[in-house]
Amino acid sequence: MDLNYSEEELAFRDEVRAFLDEKLPKEISEKVRRGEELTKGDMERWHAILNARGWLAPNWPVEYGGCAWNAVQKHIFDVESSYANAPRIIPFGLSMLAPVLMKFGSQAQKDHYLPRILDGTDWWCQGYSEPGAGSDLASLKTRAVRDGDHYIVNGQKTWTTLGQYADWIFCLVRTDPDVKQQEGISFLLIDMNTPGIEVRPIILLDGVHEVNEVFFDNVRVPVDNLVGEENKGWTYAKYLLTHERTNIAGVGSSQAGLDTVKRMARAEMQGGRPLIANPHFAARLASVEIDLKAMATTNLRVIAQTAAGGAPGLEASMLKVKGTILRQEINDLARRAAGPYAMPFPSEAVEGDNDPIGPDYAAKTAPQYFNNRKLSIFGGSNEIQRGIIAKVSLGGAK
Amino acid sequence: MNFDLTEERQMLRDTLRRYLSDKYTTKVRNDILDSDSGMSGAIWGELAELGVIGALFTEDEGGFGGQGFDISVVFEELGRAGVVEPFLDTGILGGRLISGLGGDSQKGMIEEIIAGTLHLAFAHTEPTSRYDLSRVETTVSDGKITGRKAVVVNAEAADCLIVSARESGSTDDLQGISLFLVDSDAPGLTLRGYPLLAGGRAAEVTLDNTPATRLGAAGAAFPTIEAAVAHAHVALSAEAFGAMTTATDLTREYLVTRQQFGRPIGTFQALQHRVADMLIELEQARSAVINAAGHLGAPARIRDLECAAARNLVGRVGRLVAEEAIQMHGGIAMTREYELAHIAKRIVMTDHRFGDTDYHLERFIDLSAAA
Numbered sequence: 201m202d203l204n205y206s207e208e209e210l211a212f213r214d215e216v217r218a219f220l221d222e223k224l225p226k227e228i229s230e231k232v233r234r235g236e237e238l239t240k241g242d243m244e245r246w247h248a249i250l251n252a253r254g255w256l257a258p259n260w261p262v263e264y265g266g267c268a269w270n271a272v273q274k275h276i277f278d279v280e281s282s283y284a285n286a287p288r289i290i291p292f293g294l295s296m297l298a299p300v301l302m303k304f305g306s307q308a309q310k311d312h313y314l315p316r317i318l319d320g321t322d323w324w325c326q327g328y329s330e331p332g333a334g335s336d337l338a339s340l341k342t343r344a345v346r347d348g349d350h351y352i353v354n355g356q357k358t359w360t361t362l363g364q365y366a367d368w369i370f371c372l373v374r375t376d377p378d379v380k381q382q383e384g385i386s387f388l389l390i391d392m393n394t395p396g397i398e399v400r401p402i403i404l405l406d407g408v409h410e411v412n413e414v415f416f417d418n419v420r421v422p423v424d425n426l427v428g429e430e431n432k433g434w435t436y437a438k439y440l441l442t443h444e445r446t447n448i449a450g451v452g453s454s455q456a457g458l459d460t461v462k463r464m465a466r467a468e469m470q471g472g473r474p475l476i477a478n479p480h481f482a483a484r485l486a487s488v489e490i491d492l493k494a495m496a497t498t499n500l501r502v503i504a505q506t507a508a509g510g511a512p513g514l515e516a517s518m519l520k521v522k523g524t525i526l527r528q529e530i531n532d533l534a535r536r537a538a539g540p541y542a543m544p545f546p547s548e549a550v551e552g553d554n555d556p557i558g559p560d561y562a563a564k565t566a567p568q569y570f571n572n573r574k575l576s577i578f579g580g581s582n583e584i585q586r587g588i589i590a591k592v593s594l595g596g597a598k
Numbered sequence: 599m600n601f602d603l604t605e606e607r608q609m610l611r612d613t614l615r616r617y618l619s620d621k622y623t624t625k626v627r628n629d630i631l632d633s634d635s636g637m638s639g640a641i642w643g644e645l646a647e648l649g650v651i652g653a654l655f656t657e658d659e660g661g662f663g664g665q666g667f668d669i670s671v672v673f674e675e676l677g678r679a680g681v682v683e684p685f686l687d688t689g690i691l692g693g694r695l696i697s698g699l700g701g702d703s704q705k706g707m708i709e710e711i712i713a714g715t716l717h718l719a720f721a722h723t724e725p726t727s728r729y730d731l732s733r734v735e736t737t738v739s740d741g742k743i744t745g746r747k748a749v750v751v752n753a754e755a756a757d758c759l760i761v762s763a764r765e766s767g768s769t770d771d772l773q774g775i776s777l778f779l780v781d782s783d784a785p786g787l788t789l790r791g792y793p794l795l796a797g798g799r800a801a802e803v804t805l806d807n808t809p810a811t812r813l814g815a816a817g818a819a820f821p822t823i824e825a826a827v828a829h830a831h832v833a834l835s836a837e838a839f840g841a842m843t844t845a846t847d848l849t850r851e852y853l854v855t856r857q858q859f860g861r862p863i864g865t866f867q868a869l870q871h872r873v874a875d876m877l878i879e880l881e882q883a884r885s886a887v888i889n890a891a892g893h894l895g896a897p898a899r900i901r902d903l904e905c906a907a908a909r910n911l912v913g914r915v916g917r918l919v920a921e922e923a924i925q926m927h928g929g930i931a932m933t934r935e936y937e938l939a940h941i942a943k944r945i946v947m948t949d950h951r952f953g954d955t956d957y958h959l960e961r962f963i964d965l966s967a968a969a
Contacts, residue, residue, distance in 0.1 A: 547793075557792055
């Protein structure tokens, strides 16, 4: 048992820090620090900077342009990036679709799509959820019917994150309605510029446009865009979901968030002393910090196990549940710390180039608290994760 | 012992509930949220006509209520419908301060408040005072006020601001605070307005040698401020409770209609137990509001203890209800178009007016110790 990083790992951490210090544009990290929305250009710019350094695809094998990091290195990169307020890497192409293509795609698909994901030519989005298929994803209804060398796709996807920017969407579609639900699903790649596709924005409760509805009306998709075999899409989807859950604990962003709360609580005065010296607030803060320290170690234990060749099983579900609860708790602390200045809902139009309304750390605390309610809903809701944990640990007890 | 509402209050409740469910639909309210003024003058006027504001004043003051339970009945209904119009600011805070400190001519304003023709805003909190009611740095000299006020709700619409300023003592003293009336067009008064996350608008207020008229005696306003804020605590608790009943109702409806895995999700025991917990806590919140409303006329220490208890409990339950309602709905509750999104914001953001859950826990501890 050794709780410390090795010399090599420390050297790697320093290399990451130096890189972030030099290459992460300040105007972008400031936006992330303040919880402001990033533009498509901001995200693409950071994507290109990482790609130039060869650090964009830690999960990819070297032959495809990945960086061959082990699990600990990936973790160090995640934590340091969060601390530096780097934007998150948009995962749809890089860490969701790419592993599926590498494992199940044709050679032609790999040769065509993977380099375009890496160099940013194609922006991908995910077509999984439907209005009637959320937690029960296998009940999805979007239909693809074979017509010569095309599929004709009809139906609707929803909660399509950043679909408004996407060039392509990978979709789960129903190709056989007459068999068991899971056995009639296929995995299709669809060009968003195909006639018959309409993207409609969904505005979330914090006023942000980050998700969309995507409608398909007789959309013609070449059969070459089928990944793997017809009706085997559910297998690929499950494979993808295991990748969606990497870094699900969000330790780095929780640590960065907790640091921000502490900074706020040192600045805010209540009853003649800083909020951080208030026993009630301090107790809340300490509880979260104690939980986070333990979860960071749980996360590292899982990482070490994965690095040694083991596959994360239930632990991924556990980290998802605990990790999202902690991140939401930290959002709640930030909201509290902001006091009355959590109430304003300022916008670019209101603030413009003027001073922020209240302290600059306050404005986005309540919107973030509400926006991050999504963490326990998406990527397999926490109820679904608890179901998985219970099902496995109780061994099929009925 | 009798927990029934009087017939008059039942009628008021029924009238309000009918009006708001007919007129204050999600669509109407969302259009109000998107509007420049952040409120509907027409709805304000109609609600005033229905007696919403009159119910907040005693007969002596020209109203027909004014007791804790009048306030809780009105604000529970406003909360149920997620009403964003500033009845708290004009009716409760403005009304209590004018009634408590105003001279005869100033009390004439109450008639206009009840008629719905006068808007007020309480400019008290300062940029560094958080929830501390006695922290006033704004100064007054020769009847002219200089200072800054933070997150003043309804400041832009107000015909008149009620501004606190310190005439004597040091920054946190209870003694030495006075209240002043400042006309909306007074020289040296600057507003920087903005929308609020849960609806309505507020402003950062700057006063620079702004002429003002004092309400009541010099330096003696604090007890009246505390009394007005106690009324606000009853109103806010009742409003949050009303919103919580809506959140719970929407969740129950959703659980029996939303199908996943071939059955309504309300048939899953994991969710059933969570709804049961929400309902148990909701009854606690209902009782906490009753406790506070029933002690609004009690001596200050008892009144404030009950108010702190209600705000703490309603704050805790409110967060539970808002978060659980969203979680059990899933993504749909995250969308601005869905009623629950707004209702959840109303519930949670109540925690940021006149003290959050922790502040009221501490206050309860202090007031208990003082017994």
